[in-house]
Amino acid sequence: MKGNAEVLNHGKNIVLIGFMGVGKTTIGQLVAEKLDWEFIDTDQEIERRHHMSIPAIFEQKGEAYFRKVERELIVDVCTKERQKVLSLGGGAYLQEEVRNACLSHGIVVFLDLSWENWKKRLPSIVHDRPLLKNKTLEEIKQLFEQRKQAYSQYHYRVVTDGLDPETVATRMMELIRGRNAK
Ligand SMILES: Nc1ncnc2c1ncn2[C@@H]1O[C@H](COP(=O)(O)OP(=O)(O)O)[C@@H](O)[C@H]1O
Ligand SMILES: O=C(O)C1=C[C@@H](OP(=O)(O)O)[C@@H](O)[C@H](O)C1
Ligand SMILES: [Mg+2]
Secondary structure, eight states, X not given: OXXXXXXXXXXXXXXXXXXXXXXHHHHHHHHHHHHTOEEEEHHHHHHHHHTSOHHHHHHHHOHHHHHHXXXXXXXXXXXXXXXXXXXXXXXXXXXXXXXXXXXXXXXXXXXXXXXXXXXHHHHHHGGGOTTTTTOXXXXXXXXXXXXXXXXXXXXXXXXXXTOOHHHHHHHHHHHHHHHHHO
């Protein structure tokens, strides 16, 4: 499977989108390993460049600053790079410029998880997601529902309910390959 860039999308970047905690970082890393492509997680890259954690950036520089940096990074990668697997932060795709860059230059894969299964992950992810802190479950559910609209623009959707990360990654690659083979 490795080094199969020309077969898979002619080397177009693969972009993972979806709500916080659905598995973009985990699955993106796995897909990149399988393809032997470079993996870029926008949050990890922003943390690396700032020598700060995402919660610290939100707290000290504000969300507007974070959104600007995130947008610029994604547009840059989408327009200048190839053979990258790019996992976005869950809120990035709400910005029109981000959606346009990803959809026109990359293959966008939406990781979809039901609310019922997502809820079970909340305790393990809440500590480093500033937007989930100090919110009731009902408020988080509203955010989950509101964001569905933005995530509806994609090339492929993978429903991840009941699937372990390895299975999700394999399914995602089969989907993309299938399209390319047509
Ligand atoms: N398919 C899966 N099944 C079970 N747990 C998962 C799955 N994908 C990710 N996780 C777990 O869910 C949490 C959030 O995953 P992460 O990759 O950080 O999501 P995101 O980048 O979308 O916020 C992590 O604890 C991760 O281990
Ligand atoms: O949905 C969001 O607005 C955010 C999602 C996070 O990334 P993950 O989706 O990887 O958790 C991170 O970018 C930040 O906490 C904001
Ligand atoms: Mg992530």
